Amino acid sequence: MGESIQIEERGDGYVLLKTDEAGRTSEMTLSSESVLSLLRSVQRMTDRVLARLHAGASNAVIVSEIARVEFEVDAQEAQILMTMIDPDEAAQMFCLFEHTARDLLRDLAREVENLARVNKGRPVQ
Numbered sequence: 752m753g754e755s756i757q758i759e760e761r762g763d764g765y766v767l768l769k770t771d772e773a774g775r776t777s778e779m780t781l782s783s784e785s786v787l788s789l790l791r792s793v794q795r796m797t798d799r800v801l802a803r804l805h806a807g808a809s810n811a812v813i814v815s816e817i818a819r820v821e822f823e824v825d826a827q828e829a830q831i832l833m834t835m836i837d838p839d840e841a842a843q844m845f846c847l848f849e850h851t852a853r854d855l856l857r858d859l860a861r862e863v864e865n866l867a868r869v870n871k872g873r874p875v876q
Contacts, residue, residue, distance in 0.1 A: 754769070754772050764781060765780070765783070765786050766779065766781065767781055797813060815837055816837055818836055818838045819836050820835050820836070822834075825846065829848070830848055831848075831849070832845070833847055
């Protein structure tokens with residue numbers, strides 16, 4: 752059994768659970784604010800951790816499968832809110848100004864065409 756770490760809901764709060772290689776579990780109670788702080792910290796550290804794990808590799812990144820994407824305009828009607836949702840229903844929201852959304856639309860259409868050209872004649876997955 753390998754080491755693992757996870758966050759679970761418990762009552763009105765959260766618990767950080769760490770299981771060591773021998774299967775022993777320790778826990779720490781977290782408030783909602785602590786969980787959000789931890790998530791921001793994880794986002795900042797991702798590149799550094801990947802660089803250490805994949806020393807010498809160029810641009811090591813975490814890749815997440817996206818099951819669906821939802822769009823809406825923000826309350827001030829200044830940005831487009833794009834929510835990407837993975838197969839486990841975890842969601843990440845991004846805000847795009849109009850020029851960024853246009854660039855995304857153009858680039859995504861080009862990459863879909865490239866993918867279609869490369870996969871022409873291959874079975875659909």
